[in-house]
Amino acid sequence: MSRKDNASRRVGLAAAMLGVVAGVAEIVAGTVAWAGNKNDPTTLGWVTIGLGLLVGSATLVADRTLRPSAQLGSVATLLLCAVLGLTTAGLAWIPAAAGATAASALITRQARPAGAWQAAIRTQWASALVVVLALIYLAFGVVARDLVGLLGISGAGLVFAALAMRYRSPRAAAVALVVAAVPFAAATAWTVVTPLTVVLMLAIGLPHVLGGRAAISSAGGTL
Amino acid sequence: MNPSQSLAGPRSSSQPAPVDARPHGATTGSGESTLSRRSLLRRLGIGASVAFVATDAAIAYRAYDQGVLAEERGPAFDAWTAWRAGSDTLSMVGAAVLAASAHNTQPWRFAVLDDRIDLYADLSRATGANDSLNREFDVSLGCALENLVLAAGARGRLPEVELVPDGRGDRVASMHLRQGAVVNGPLYQAIGSRHSNRSEYRSDPVPSGNLAAMADLVDDSVAPARLVWLTDSRDRRRFADLLVEATRAHVADDEQSKASFAWWRSDWDDIQRHKDGLTIDGVGLRPLVRTLGKLLPATSRDSADHTFIDRTVLQGRSAAAFGAIVVDDPAAREERLAGGRLAQRLHLWCAAHQLGFQYMNQITERIDRDHQLGRGARFEAPLADLVGDGALVAFRVGIPTVAGMRSPRRPTAEVLR
Numbered sequence: 001m002s003r004k005d006n007a008s009r010r011v012g013l014a015a016a017m018l019g020v021v022a023g024v025a026e027i028v029a030g031t032v033a034w035a036g037n038k039n040d041p042t043t044l045g046w047v048t049i050g051l052g053l054l055v056g057s058a059t060l061v062a063d064r065t066l067r068p069s070a071q072l073g074s075v076a077t078l079l080l081c082a083v084l085g086l087t088t089a090g091l092a093w094i095p096a097a098a099g100a101t102a103a104s105a106l107i108t109r110q111a112r113p114a115g116a117w118q119a120a121i122r123t124q125w126a127s128a129l130v131v132v133l134a135l136i137y138l139a140f141g142v143v144a145r146d147l148v149g150l151l152g153i154s155g156a157g158l159v160f161a162a163l164a165m166r167y168r169s170p171r172a173a174a175v176a177l178v179v180a181a182v183p184f185a186a187a188t189a190w191t192v193v194t195p196l197t198v199v200l201m202l203a204i205g206l207p208h209v210l211g212g213r214a215a216i217s218s219a220g221g222t223l
Numbered sequence: 224m225n226p227s228q229s230l231a232g233p234r235s236s237s238q239p240a241p242v243d244a245r246p247h248g249a250t251t252g253s254g255e256s257t258l259s260r261r262s263l264l265r266r267l268g269i270g271a272s273v274a275f276v277a278t279d280a281a282i283a284y285r286a287y288d289q290g291v292l293a294e295e296r297g298p299a300f301d302a303w304t305a306w307r308a309g310s311d312t313l314s315m316v317g318a319a320v321l322a323a324s325a326h327n328t329q330p331w332r333f334a335v336l337d338d339r340i341d342l343y344a345d346l347s348r349a350t351g352a353n354d355s356l357n358r359e360f361d362v363s364l365g366c367a368l369e370n371l372v373l374a375a376g377a378r379g380r381l382p383e384v385e386l387v388p389d390g391r392g393d394r395v396a397s398m399h400l401r402q403g404a405v406v407n408g409p410l411y412q413a414i415g416s417r418h419s420n421r422s423e424y425r426s427d428p429v430p431s432g433n434l435a436a437m438a439d440l441v442d443d444s445v446a447p448a449r450l451v452w453l454t455d456s457r458d459r460r461r462f463a464d465l466l467v468e469a470t471r472a473h474v475a476d477d478e479q480s481k482a483s484f485a486w487w488r489s490d491w492d493d494i495q496r497h498k499d500g501l502t503i504d505g506v507g508l509r510p511l512v513r514t515l516g517k518l519l520p521a522t523s524r525d526s527a528d529h530t531f532i533d534r535t536v537l538q539g540r541s542a543a544a545f546g547a548i549v550v551d552d553p554a555a556r557e558e559r560l561a562g563g564r565l566a567q568r569l570h571l572w573c574a575a576h577q578l579g580f581q582y583m584n585q586i587t588e589r590i591d592r593d594h595q596l597g598r599g600a601r602f603e604a605p606l607a608d609l610v611g612d613g614a615l616v617a618f619r620v621g622i623p624t625v626a627g628m629r630s631p632r633r634p635t636a637e638v639l640r
Contacts, residue, residue, distance in 0.1 A: 037492075038492075039297075039298065039492055039495045039496055040297075040298075040495075087284075087288075125269050125272070125273075126272070129272055129273065129276045132276055132280060133276060133279065136279065136280060136283045139283070139287065140283070140286075140287075140292055143287060143292045143293055144292045144293075188292065189511075190510035190511045190513075190514055191286060191291050191292060191514055192282070192286070192291075192511065192514050192515060192518060193279070193282050193283045193286045193291070196279050196282065197279055197283070200272075200275055200276055200279055204272050204276070
C-alpha cells in the first residue's frame, strides 16, 4: 500500500473518530450553541455518531476496493456526510467535516485507472440518482412513522431490490419500481416532496431498469 | 503507451480492465474532440437529471427541517396527548394548558397546593399593542380556568372558584377542591380535540338547535357574561365588513402589527423550542397549500399582514353565525375571566359537535387600541349597534372545510410556579 493510500485511510478514520466524538459531546452537553442549539440533542447526537461511523465505513470501502463505482460511492458518501453532519451537530462537526472532505480529495487523487470514474458515472449515473431518491423515501418513511412510514421504508427497500434485479429481469424490476414508488407518494401527496420524488424516480428509473441488459452489452460488464 | 498503465503500473488479476475514458461519440482523428448530437443530448440528459434530483433533495431537506411529515408531533405537542397523565391535580393543570389563548400566548402559571390550585397571570406573555388593555389576556386566563373546573369535576372534585382573591395582584383565581361527584361530560371529553378553526366554513347554516344549545351553556357560574348571536345575513355582512375594516386599521398601525407578528412562529425549531404562538398549521389552509407555506422562505410581516386581511375577508364571508360575549363592564378583570370561561365552554361545545369556532377580535382590539392612544374609538358605536354594549370578545362558528390542527403547548412542568 502506498503512502497516499495510507494518508486517505488515516485521515478518513480520524474524521470518523472526530465525528463520533462530536456526537457523544452533543449528547452529553445537550442544547448548546456550538452544537447548533438543537431541540433534540440526544437523537441528533446518535445520528451524528451514525454519520461518523458512515465516514469510517466509506473510508475503509474506498481503501479496500478497486472498483471505480465503489470508490466513487465512497467519495460521494464522505462528502454527503461532511455536509449533513453540520446540520446535526453544528460547529462540533467541523473537524470531522474537514477530515471527511480531505479524505475524499485524497481518494479522488489516487483513483486508478485514470478515466475509470467517468466510465462508472456513464453507466451508473441513473442508479446513483435513483438511490438518492430512494434514500429520500427512506428518510421520510422513518419520520412519517406508522403505516404511512412503513410504505416509505418498504418502498425504499423495494427500489434497491429493483435496481439489483434489473439485469436479470428488467420487466420485474420496472414493476417493482412502480409498486415501490407510487403508494407512499399517493399517501403523502400533500407533502409536495414525495410526488416530485416519484415522478423523478419513474422518469429516471424506468428507462434505466428496462435497459438493464442493453447496458451490460454496451458496457461490456456491470462495473 | 496507455497513460493509465504508466500511472497504475502492472495490472494484477484482481484489477478491472482499463476502461476507455473517452466519452461516447468523441473522435480523436485530428487531435480535436467533437461531440456527436447523441452524446451531447445524453450529457444534457444526465445534467438535467442530476439538477432535478439535487433540487428534489434540497426540497426534501427543507421539508424535513420544517417538520412537514412530523406535523402535530414533538415536544411542543406532547401536552395534547399527555394531558390526562399525572396525579389528580397535575392532570387538572394538564387540561388547563390546552385552553384557548389570544395569539396562543398561554399567559398562565399554576401553583398546585393540597386542596387548591391557584391560577396566576404571566404578564411577560402580554401582547402589547395588539391587546392594549389586556382584555384578551384576561379572557385567556378565564379559558384556562374553565378547563381547570371541568377537569376537577372529571376527577370527582367539587371546584369552588374564587376570582381575583388578592385584588389586582397576579393571582387571578383560586380553585378550592372538595370531594364531590364525578362529572365527566362531553365538554371535558372535548378538551383534547378543541382547536381554533380558521379555515373557510361551508355555506350551510348552523342548525338553530345548535345555537340554542350553546346559549344554554350560559349559567350563573359565568355571570354576568351573556351570549349574543348574529345569524341574520344582513347583520352578519355588517359584522364581517366591520371586521375587515378593523383588520385594515390593525395592519396600518405599525406597533399593533409588530406586536401581533412577534408571536408568529414559522420555523419548526422555533415552534418546538417556544411551544407557543401562531403557526401555519393553525391558519386553516388545505394540506398542499399548508406544505407549500412551510417550504417557502419565512413570511415577512408585510406579507403576513396582507394574508391577515385576505383571510379575514374569507372568514367573515363564510361565517355561518357570529357570536359575541357581552358583560356589564369589559374593563373589569372578574367579568373578563367569567367571559373567558363562557368562551371556552362554547368552544368546547363546538369541538364536541364538529363545528368550527374562531375568535374574531380585531374590532375589540382596535377599540382598546384607540382608547390607549386617547382617541375616539371609531369601532365602538358600530359594534354596540350590532351586539349591544359591553362586547368582550367575538367569534364565528360554522361547518369547517379543513380540520383544525393542534397548536404548540407548554406542558404542565413548564407552567408550574
